[in-house]
Amino acid sequence: MAKVLRCKDVGMDCDFVVRGETEEEILEQTAQHAEAVHDMREIPEEVLAKVRAAIHDE
Numbered sequence: 431m432a433k434v435l436r437c438k439d440v441g442m443d444c445d446f447v448v449r450g451e452t453e454e455e456i457l458e459q460t461a462q463h464a465e466a467v468h469d470m471r472e473i474p475e476e477v478l479a480k481v482r483a484a485i486h487d488e
């Protein structure tokens with residue numbers, strides 16, 4: 431089963447959706463997306479916590 435994260439669920443006004451097999455895969459793609467699109471070179475701990483909470487099975 432794939433896991434999915436919607437950028438919107440983290441509080442961003444953004445339609446980006448990340449899909450991956452594992453939480454690690456999603457976190458990696460999320461970090462790349464956050465840097466490229468949201469100009470976040472590093473994801474703050476509180477955002478990371480929101481990201482983890484927002485990841486769910488598709």
Ligand SMILES: [Zn+2]
Nearest residue numbers: 437442444446
């Ligand atoms: Zn986004």
